[in-house]
Amino acid sequence: MRWFWIDRFTEFVSGSHARGYKNVTLAEEALDEYCPGYPMLPPTLIIEGMAQMGGILVSEHFQFDKHVVLAKVGKAKFHQPARNGDQLSLAVDLDAVQDTGATVTCRSHCGDQLQAEIDLMFAFLEDGRFTEGPLFNPGMLRDMLRMMNFFHVAVDPDGNPVQEYTNI
Amino acid sequence: MGLSQDEIFEKVQEALVDALGVDDDEVNRGATLVGDLGAESIDFLDIVFKLEKSFDINIERTELAPEDILTNGEYVKDGVVTADGMAELKRRMPWADMSQFEQNPRVQDFGNLLTVGDLCSYVGSKVGSDA
Numbered sequence: 001m002r003w004f005w006i007d008r009f010t011e012f013v014s015g016s017h018a019r020g021y022k023n024v025t026l027a028e029e030a031l032d033e034y035c036p037g038y039p040m041l042p043p044t045l046i047i048e049g050m051a052q053m054g055g056i057l058v059s060e061h062f063q064f065d066k067h068v069v070l071a072k073v074g075k076a077k078f079h080q081p082a083r084n085g086d087q088l089s090l091a092v093d094l095d096a097v098q099d100t101g102a103t104v105t106c107r108s109h110c111g112d113q114l115q116a117e118i119d120l121m122f123a124f125l126e127d128g129r130f131t132e133g134p135l136f137n138p139g140m141l142r143d144m145l146r147m148m149n150f151f152h153v154a155v156d157p158d159g160n161p162v163q164e165y166t167n168i
Numbered sequence: 169m170g171l172s173q174d175e176i177f178e179k180v181q182e183a184l185v186d187a188l189g190v191d192d193d194e195v196n197r198g199a200t201l202v203g204d205l206g207a208e209s210i211d212f213l214d215i216v217f218k219l220e221k222s223f224d225i226n227i228e229r230t231e232l233a234p235e236d237i238l239t240n241g242e243y244v245k246d247g248v249v250t251a252d253g254m255a256e257l258k259r260r261m262p263w264a265d266m267s268q269f270e271q272n273p274r275v276q277d278f279g280n281l282l283t284v285g286d287l288c289s290y291v292g293s294k295v296g297s298d299a
Contacts, residue, residue: 071210071213071214072210072211072214074186074187074214095217095221096217096220096221098213098216098217098229099229100213100229101213101217103217121213121214121217123210123213
């Protein structure tokens, strides 16, 4: 099983926000193992999807030069379960940025219904203190972003396509 | 226009309740952030974000955590802050009550120095207080 909890980026503005989809399918083992007899995407995996989208938003803001890790889930409210057949519209907004971390505000909608509200905080690992070198193997993150249509939609604050990063 | 001390306290209290998951009544001016409220290092980043947003201020990393002083051989000898180091800490953090720390200024104890009251004084120094 791939640890991808976003399917596609539909909008990405550097330093501002990201939008995308997560399709919920019964083919995913996590669905029927979490609550037998009532398949649903575990809320923790919705948080993980938001963390992936938010982490990419924060990382790209720093040209993927920082080691960005999820540090804290400040808030997570789930208004309804995400069931097989649902398409979650994910929205992540960059809230605040410091030289040591960043916060994002996330919302998930199913149709016009608010499904979840999540606030996340990311921290930047100091090179050599907790980790050596990049968090991903060469090309791995770039391939992942391509699969998710990231480079089809990602633009800088002026609306120009983001560069093809060579460090990912 | 400055904020009253009560207004500052209420906002600081709200930030700490949110960041640390503690109850309102635990957040009193004398409570230490680490010892009494259980703040860990990662929580300080969260607190900084919440205070910046709540008060519309910018908080530099070294203002609340003067690591550059505490790791400087000129200011620390054998794990204890020297007189020059204390003077530098007081200059950098005039809003913090260092009277207790000063009696036995071991670097390892610095992390538990800050109280809720200190944080309120710090914010007051940034936004201006009507006190």
